[in-house]
Amino acid sequence: MAEMTGFLGSETLAFIDLETTGGNAIHDRITEIGIRFWRDGEKVGEWQTLLNPEQRISPFIEQLTGINNAMVADAPRFSEIADALLEQLDGAIFVAHNARFDYGFIKAEFRRLGRLFTAKVLCTVKLSRRLYPEHRRHNMDALIARHQLPAVERHRAMGDVSAMLAFFEHVIAEKGGSAVEEAARKLLKHASVPPNLSPDILSTLPECAGVYRFYGENDVLLYVGKSTNILQRVASHFSGDHGSHKAMKISQSLQRVEWTETAGELGALLLELKQIKTLAPLYNRRSRPAKKLVSIQLAENASGYLQAQLVRELEPHRLGDYFGLFRNKSEAERALKGIAAKNDLCNQMLGLEPVREGPCFQRTLGRCKGACEGREDVVRYNLRMQIAFHNLRLKTWPWAGPVALIEHNSVRQKIDILVIYNWVHVATLHDESELAELSLRGQSVAFDLDSYKLVVKALTGPEKHRWRVIELPTPSAPDILMPHSFT
Known part of the structure; x- marks a missing residue:
């Protein structure tokens, strides 16, 4: 391979792959580490070890990786190789296929020892997506088949490292070192974005209150969240190190992000609750409605x-x-x-x-x-x-009829008019002129424990005086259907 210049000629890349007892970095452990070091177009070393995971390897994982309990019984524990691993990775760029998985496991192992591990991270899944956007699949088997890479022992650390490095060198030969260097530099700047999303996603998100929605394959709604700053909150999801199994699953599945801006925090909280309860996202559990209170x-x-x-x-x-x-x-x-x-x-x-x-x-x-x-x-x-x-004791509704709470964002010139009745969020309007035309006839809204707590706190808590409250006409019996069974 020709001599590299710039980024690829000066940096050491550590192509790393792990085998583990499962996919949850919180509970599962590493069974094998394989690393091959590459600099200036050449392999400059490698490091490999089996590890005793200090837990049983399941039959499924044994069959998948070929690593069984007998093989790791006398292998070192992670604590015994931690210093050597740090020395090996010192100053190198951490390169992995679906890097958040491998990086998350390494960080979790060091965290168990009360130590911090950080590195620059380059994901070859993202590299493939950036350089070959016309293709849909970018897992290792797809890359091996598409680029006719040499056969390797899959699901063993050094085998997968060999495939990853072969892909990297193939891309340099096919696309040119400059194109690969440019793509890698951009990915290192956006290393916290999950592999299936555009690297530029963070630049499109607003810095204001609202609700965001994560979608997976086939447009399955994965998660609904809220924040007073959508950009910061979504970025915090991406920059995490899989502190939970749910976070890891969301990151691996995430395909698309949508959001709805609100004028303030209360509107965001109420919209989040409504969407969690009506849209039933896969990974929201806490706020799903009870069958009957x-x-x-x-x-x-x-x-x-x-x-x-x-x-x-x-x-x-x-x-x-x-x-x-x-x-x-x-x-x-x-x-x-x-x-x-x-x-x-x-x-x-x-x-x-x-x-x-x-x-x-x-x-x-x-x-x-x-x-x-x-x-x-x-x-x-x-x-x-x-x-x-x-x-x-529950709070008695202090008004004769519904009220409108005005939430205003002067910076973004946005207004939310939250219509509340008997502590229930009935509707959200965006112009006071709409109040005159508001009809509650036929409205059927369920009393909800979570929104009750939010509205009670807003209207009776320490910040109650910041709200501008407009009393609306008291509806007659047929005008609004308030259920007697609360959910």
Whole structure:
């Protein structure tokens, strides 16, 4: 190969491949490392080792890689070769095929040792995409077949390194050193962008509040997120080192990014929740809707004692009569048990035991003052119940009808008018003139725990005075359909 100039002639490239026990850098471990060093058109060394992963290799991985548990039983642990590996990679550019995978595993191994590893990273998947944009597939098998590269022992570290370096040298011969150098330089500047995205994606993202959406193959929605700065938040996804298995899966699958700008953070939060619950992205779990929320209501029994009852049919105009919102019955019962233990309340009165003659279980332990046997003063017991449940009381809607919250971004000249009724986000408008034409007739919106918390905090919290609130006409019964079962 002809003598290289510029970047390719002065830098040492470390072509590296790992074999691992699985695809999760948090839980899985490295079983083999292979490195071949290249500078100025020549191979200048190599380094290879098996590693004891300190965990069992599954039969599937054994069959895939040919590395079995017996082969690594006496191999060194990563901690034993960490210093030697650092010495080998010192000053070199870390080159790998789907580099975020290999780089993420190396960083994770050093992190377990309480050490930091960083390097300049060049991904040959991205290099192939940049130099051969007319092709759809850029995995190693596709490259070997497309460029007629020599056959290697696939899924062994040095075999895959040989294929990767053969591709790199083939590209230099076919495209020329200058073209490869230019592409590599650009990729090193955009090393944090996943391989299936355009390297210029970050330059297109806005620096404002809004919601972003990640799509995978076949336009599958992978993830919905929000931020007060879409560019910074999306860039932070790309610059991570696969701190979780979910992050790694998203990065490997990501094909396209979309976004919607909002005027401020509340609009972004509410839009994010709405899209998570209606579009059901693959990797959003926390904010998916409960099938039916459960709350607690206090009502006097025949003896005048307040009893707790679980309720699933809530009336939106009576929210102040309910205590707590729980995603299921079990969650509500756990809350009741905590209240009973902390306040010496009666299990029977809290619905944790069937009402019967004789003391409740708390009473036998000396943790109930006798309401179950009629021994505690009714007024005193009811007062203790009200105090115990006070912090769980839901907020009554303080207006007669819907209100419009105005969120304005003067820099980008954007306005969001968030229409809220009974703590439910009903609609978002973008011009105050639209309020006059707003009709809530036929609207069907479900009460949602997450948006309830957001709106309550916005309208009753420390920053409530920053909102300009416009009261809207009170709708008549048919004008808005507020469900009695909350989700």
